Amino acid sequence: MNRGMFLDRDGVINEVLSKRVKFVNKPNDFYLLEGVGEAVKQFNDLGFRVFVVTNQGGIGLGYMKETALAEVHKKMRSELETFEARIDDIAYCPHKPHANCACRKPKPQLIFDLAEKHNVDLAESFMVGDRQPDIEAGKEAGTKTVLVGSREGDQVNADYSFKDLREFAEWLTNNEKAGD
Template identity: 55%
Template structure:
């Protein structure tokens, strides 16, 4: 079984509620956060499978169609590719908030589906998010968790807290290296 890194999208990979964009409903509203492409490229260079798990309630609420969401994800992959980075797969929940579905974080169905599809050991993997539901979803399946934000904002008891994805990369790489050493 492989280990992987699961990334929330909005607030971890791209801007949301910023001066340029409120929510990302169209490709032209998608802006990578500083350092994200470099961070993901470092994960790629370390041969760590990297996945996106994202709640996209805007589809269920009618702010965008699922086809439009796929175009946003195409733009994300294109923007990452310009820096030599990529995510290996993307799972999303298109349902309305409070729809009660199993896929919407803090539900863990998206992580479980990607793990099954790619033979990932969730208990040896890491979930990175900027909101409590992201961390809860990771914990439900036994992932280590990283909260992106301020320590004061992290009420979820995550494994680690960093201000952005790039600053979390040394911790992630150390975690994967420590696991390799202990398994030898």
């Protein structure tokens, strides 16, 4: 079975609610966070399948179309390729917030679907997010959970907490090497 690295997108991979961008509704709104390319490459090198799991309520609310989301993800993949980093698959919830659908985090359906599709052992995998719904989804799916950033502070009950994705990747790389 494969190990999975499930990454939330906004706030983990790219800027959101920053001086440059409020929401990512088109490719020009997408700014890769510092260190993310290197971190994803490290996950690839450690043998993790890397996935993006993201709520995209802007589709359901009419702020963007799925074609625009596809273009945003195309830009994300292109920027990551400059670091020789690879995203294996992307799953997203297009529904409005509070739609009570099965796929919107904090529900774990996006993670379950990707795990089944890619033969992933969830107990050996991580869900990385910057908000409580990401951590809840990971816990419900049976992954280890990692909080990155400072959008929600200490009230999130994740298994691990790091300043950013790069810091987590460095920690994981060091722990994997120590276990060899």
